[in-house]
Amino acid sequence: MKLITTLLAICISSAAHAGYETWTSADGRTASMELVSVADADGKKTGSFRMRSGKTVSLAEKDLSGEDAKRLAEWQDPNGPTEVAVASVFDEVLEGNLLRLDGKKLKKCSDSTYPEKYYVFYYTASWCGPCHAFTPSLVKWYNDNKNANVEIVLITSDRDEKAMEGYAAEMNMPWPQLKLAKAKTFKGKFNHGVRGIPSVMVCDIEGKLLGNYRSNLDGLTELVK
Secondary structure: OHHHHHHHOOOOOOOOOOOEEEEEEOOOOEEEEEEEEEEEEOOEEEEEEEEOOOOEEEEEHHHEOHHHHHHHHHOOOOOOOOOOOOOOOOHHHHOOOEEEEEOOEEEEOOOOOOOOOEEEEEEEOOOOHHHHHHHHHHHHHHHHHOOOOEEEEEEEOOOOHHHHHHHHHHHOOOOOEEOHHHHHHHHHHOOOOOOOOOEEEEEEOOOOEEEEOOOOHHHHHHHHO
């Protein structure tokens, strides 16, 4: 996996740093990281690691050497139990590929959050008249209801980045959106049964499709509380 390869190719600093330890991947690569938290889904552990750059990444037991997989499985939070974000099936595609409106320009999203429960994928496009009519309602919904449980990510059907950017600016879109170059990959990997736009497809973080909430924003409000 590209993310893991990039992560484990980082040179290990010789300077001591409290909390940072050497971790070894299943194929023998090493990196210096701090294990921050561990999530358990169906008996399978996934660790949230902090890199020396400050970036946080997730690695599962299967990604680590046998000895380090055991370390991950047996890890105890020194500060006691806390709620931690569980790795999402969407992370690999979304990681590093999100943009967010900054003024009138779409720029690399450096403040995106990983939702604890739900992703809302907004399928839309600048050329779509019904999308222009609906988007202000979704913008208001997001501004009124965004919380740690949910994140909206726009999946475009545009063919031009400038059109995508102009649409975002016109509507003052507050959510992140997937890069145009990655939209085809996303749609190929995750078939959400979209038959027309706009579509507001809600999924849990394990990838289960819960439905199209375009006509049920009140229901979406109740779901994400």
